[in-house]
Amino acid sequence: MARNPRVIVIGPEPVNRDEVQKMLALSGFSVLGEAGYGIEAVSLAKKSEPDVVVIAIEEPLIRALQTVEALADLLPQSPIIGHSSIKGSGSMRRAMVAGVKDYLVSPVKEEELINSIHAVLAQEERRRARLAGETDEPVAAGTVVTVFGAKGGIGKTTIATNLATALVQKTKQSVVVVDLDTRFGDVAILMDIPVERSIADLAMPEEDITREIVEECTYTHNTGVTILPAPIRPTDWRNVHAGHIERVVTLLMQTHDYVILDTPGTFNDIVARALEMATMVVLICTVDMASLKDTLLAIDMLRSWNFPQDKIKLVINSTNEASNVQPQEIRRMLGRDVFWNVPYDRNISAATQLGMPVVVAKPQSKASESLTEMAYALSGVRRQQQTTKPREVQKSGFLSRILGSVPEDKTEVSVE
Ligand SMILES: Nc1ncnc2c1ncn2[C@@H]1O[C@H](COP(=O)(O)OP(=O)(O)OP(=O)(O)O)[C@@H](O)[C@H]1O
Numbered sequence: 001m002a003r004n005p006r007v008i009v010i011g012p013e014p015v016n017r018d019e020v021q022k023m024l025a026l027s028g029f030s031v032l033g034e035a036g037y038g039i040e041a042v043s044l045a046k047k048s049e050p051d052v053v054v055i056a057i058e059e060p061l062i063r064a065l066q067t068v069e070a071l072a073d074l075l076p077q078s079p080i081i082g083h084s085s086i087k088g089s090g091s092m093r094r095a096m097v098a099g100v101k102d103y104l105v106s107p108v109k110e111e112e113l114i115n116s117i118h119a120v121l122a123q124e125e126r127r128r129a130r131l132a133g134e135t136d137e138p139v140a141a142g143t144v145v146t147v148f149g150a151k152g153g154i155g156k157t158t159i160a161t162n163l164a165t166a167l168v169q170k171t172k173q174s175v176v177v178v179d180l181d182t183r184f185g186d187v188a189i190l191m192d193i194p195v196e197r198s199i200a201d202l203a204m205p206e207e208d209i210t211r212e213i214v215e216e217c218t219y220t221h222n223t224g225v226t227i228l229p230a231p232i233r234p235t236d237w238r239n240v241h242a243g244h245i246e247r248v249v250t251l252l253m254q255t256h257d258y259v260i261l262d263t264p265g266t267f268n269d270i271v272a273r274a275l276e277m278a279t280m281v282v283l284i285c286t287v288d289m290a291s292l293k294d295t296l297l298a299i300d301m302l303r304s305w306n307f308p309q310d311k312i313k314l315v316i317n318s319t320n321e322a323s324n325v326q327p328q329e330i331r332r333m334l335g336r337d338v339f340w341n342v343p344y345d346r347n348i349s350a351a352t353q354l355g356m357p358v359v360v361a362k363p364q365s366k367a368s369e370s371l372t373e374m375a376y377a378l379s380g381v382r383r384q385q386q387t388t389k390p391r392e393v394q395k396s397g398f399l400s401r402i403l404g405s406v407p408e409d410k411t412e413v414s415v416e
């Protein structure tokens with residue numbers, strides 16, 4: 001860590017900036033300057049290249065968040081600390097998404113700010129050491145993939161479960177699927193597992209939820225995928241709040257490479273939190289006008305949250321044979337590139353009847369090929385030459401339960 005960390009102070013109010021500046025100078029930091037939002041902040045950051053940025057997140061919030069984003073882009077190695085007098089956790093989450101590393105509630109206490117600066121600088125130092133290969137310390141947080149769509153019945157659960165299975169079996173990463181369908185969670189049905197405990201058992205004071213308690217509610221499927229099921233009765237969701245989801249997902253991120261969040265066809269605070277926590281959103285859309293129109297609204301909603309657009313992976317899923325909309329038309333209507341196309345394949349519904357993901361039940365089907373390639377593309381893991389032909393497994397859900405694990409194919413992979 002720098003011996004005498006160099007800091008810049010950003011905020012809309014000169015008086016407040018002065019106060020923070022004095023506090024930092026008295027504590028031995030080298031304050032390189034202060035500036036308002038926007039271009040003023042960016043010019044100062046460019047000129048001074050500080051070790052850390054302290055920014056007041058105040059109204060106009062949008063300007064504050066745009067400034068955070070611009071600074072995070074300009075100085076990816078200089079952590080940003082936000083402090084705000086705006087009440088409620090919404091602005092905090094948005095600031096975190098925009099790029100702040102820590103968030104303090106104003107009025108900021110001197111000790112709190114100093115500790116925060118030291119903590120974010122130490123974290124940045126560890127990150128650099130890790131990148132330089134100087135430490136074996138594993139990356140602490142897994143990737144959160146939120147599978148979202150503006151409608152029901154468009155293949156969200158199908159894609160979430162198959163993606164999870166392909167990631168485990170082909171890229172050898174640890175994956176947990178969390179069923180956040182607050183109406184009728186289908187993950188357990190699609191993977192044919194009994195639901196003895198569920199996410200509803202975690203509706204307790206958030207600080208009491210531990211990694212061990214979460215693990216007790218999960219189920220390890222014989223494909224290797226971990227599942228945190230939804231409760232069987234939709235009414236059991238009544239005590240589960242967005243705060244529980246945040247805590248549970250944060251704990252699961254510490255133990256899994258991927259946390260895949262399956263969401264319902266409706267929108268609620270739990271879905272909003274699942275989107276806010278996402279490292280990437282797999283946005284599913286089917287090939288019909290109603291779905292395209294709803295997807296456009298969903299993209300607009302995410303844009304209005306300042307959600308980074310590059311985190312959205314648009315996936316077109318053909319749930320029926322007849323499609324009257326051409327791919328170019330989809331691109332034109334939605335104004336963005338399509339990340340992946342999943343073809344119509346009746347093997348998907350056949351696999352659902354067996355209670356198995358299609359990538360296991362029919363690994364050579366066109367849907368499996370597509371979903372597996374999508375897992376490779378999302379994970380950044382490169383497929384290598386296949387040494388043996390994958391075997392097709394056709395066991396009934398009941399049989400799979402009593403016969404145990406499903407044979408793995410021998411595809412070898414390497415991490416880029
Ligand atoms: N590419 C595809 N080809 C053929 N059938 C598909 C395809 N994708 C999904 N399906 C079928 O579409 C139906 C709906 O899929 P799924 O349950 O995954 O949707 P969902 O978006 O999760 O729905 P809900 O919002 O109700 O939870 C299922 O019967 C599934 O088998």
Ligand SMILES: [Mg+2]
Pocket residue numbers: 156157158181186262263264
């Ligand atoms: Mg579903």
